[in-house]
Amino acid sequence: MTDFPEKARAAEAAMRDVFAATPLQRNDHLSERYGAEILLKREDLTPVRSYKLRGAFNAMRKILARTPDAAQFVCASAGNHAQGVAFMCRHFGVRGVIFMPVTTPDQKISKTRKFGGDAIEIVLTGDYFDDTLSAAQGHCTEIGGHFLSPFDDEDVIEGQASVAVEIEAQLSRPPDRIVMPVGGGGLSAGVRGYLGSRCDYTLAEPSGGASLAAAITAGTPVRLDRVDNFADGAAVAQIGRHTFARLGDMQADDVLSIDEDRLCTTMLEMLNVEGVVLEPAGALSVDALKDLEGTITGQTVVCVTTGGNFDFERLPEVKERAQRYSGVKKYFVLRLPQRPGALKDFLNILGPHDDIARFEYLKKSARNFGSVLIGIETNDAANFVTLEQKLDDAGFQYRDITEDGVLAEFLI
Incomplete structure (x- = not known):
């Protein structure tokens, strides 16, 4: 019986009639930062800007071979x-x-x-x-008809394994480590199924959809009660049964939970510094390098950038979340006394690098105080320590609502 690596190689060879192998590119910026040879496997450059067409191709190819009039x-x-x-x-x-x-x-x-x-x-x-x-x-x-699963299907897993076939051919050997996102598990199961123990693996899943970590803890796939769909390409409520059979022996330390706000800082960095457009799930592998810093020095590390289907209408949200994570943007509800000069007193407290990004007066009745929703951007998170100290010294009453999810969602 043909083994899995041979099936993956056959799938990869058949794909060449449809689309070219995606590039494996050294990234100088990341390599210098982490003291390693960081290579990006650019699945965001397929004809549909993600690796998903690989599994779809292989599953459909095999069904049509068995049933030409499917x-x-x-x-x-x-x-x-x-x-x-x-x-x-x-x-x-x-x-x-x-x-x-x-x-x-x-x-x-x-x-x-x-x-x-x-x-x-x-x-x-x-x-x-x-x-x-x-x-x-x-x-x-x-x-x-024939239902095509996005990940929990052996033919789909086999098709996604073609990513590893290409990496090995492009490097002429397996890398020391492959870093890739995991959602339903089709890609990671396929890559690991092909390369086996010939390299190390780091899997990154969004903290709001950590279904693999939950399954490893439980010893079986379990359904999460809630999923944050921000990284929708990898936010899956339950890891697949077939994929978990190939991933269930992963060490918990090799499965990283990535904060979605931190992920936004990586998306912006890749866009602004490298000119690379990545969707949230596609940036997970690059963001995971922050947790590997110091442990991958001198290694050859491949990060699979799985998708670039990013709607630029989401860019303001990404910037907002990145700024909040970096601590350079905060939102306050400020109680402002109803007297002449009160607003001027507050404005005089702001530092030279503090910029008002949102100002909304919330006074609802004839009281001695009104509330102001104010958003402030600055160039250094430490500036907020100084600002809050000045507010305290001046006797202003305020509340930082930046991390208050309910209030922030309602007001911001």
Whole structure:
């Protein structure tokens, strides 16, 4: 029986008729910072700007080899998997039905439609992904179609393993370490299945969707009660059954939980310094280097940048979260006495690098004090220590709501 590495090599070879291998690029900026040879495997440069078309290609290729007159293919996705399936439906000349949540941004819907053209039908249903998934699976059963899982399928895992096949060929050897995001686990299971113990691995998952860590603790896949969808390409409520079978023996220390706000600082850095556009999940591997600093010195490390499908309408949110994480932006509710000159007194307290980014007067009735929602940006987090000391000395009453999730969501 053909073993997994041979299947992965066969999948990678077949892909060359559809798209070229993605680049493996040395990053001078990161290499200098960490004292290591840092290489980026640029999956954000595939035709659909993510690695997801690899698994879709391999699963569809094998189904069509067994059943040339296969009925429709069906999937459920709000992002990269939908685009990969759409692209491959058009490539193979088969019909596809792609179920997407009603809340899916128009940009993702239009890109999916562009990649699939007349080969696909998009069905918008369900406010939440679980509802969308249920509808897709029900439709698939009804028409006798083929459901294409985004990760929990052996053929999909095999297709994602082609990333490792390319890395080995491009380096002429395995690297010392591969750093990659983990959501449902298809990519990491495939890469680890191909390279085995020939290199070390660091898997990074968003703190708001740490399903692999939860599964390792429990010894079996478990469903998270809540998922933060900011890093939607990797925020999965439950790791796959097939993928966990290949990842369950990972050491807990090799699975990192990445703060979403810190992740935003990496996204901005890669955009501003390197000119590389990464979606949140695509930046997880680069951000994880911060937790590996000092342990990878002198090593050859490959970071898999898994996707670049970033909607620039989200850029203000990314900047906001990055500034808050870095401590250079804060929000206060300030009680301002109702007397002439009170506002001037406050403004005189601000330092030369303190900039007012938000000012909203919240007085609701004829009281002696009114409340002001104020956002302040500065160039050094230490400036806020000085500012707050001056506010205390001047007798101003204020509350820092930057980390108050409920208030911040309501007011900001």
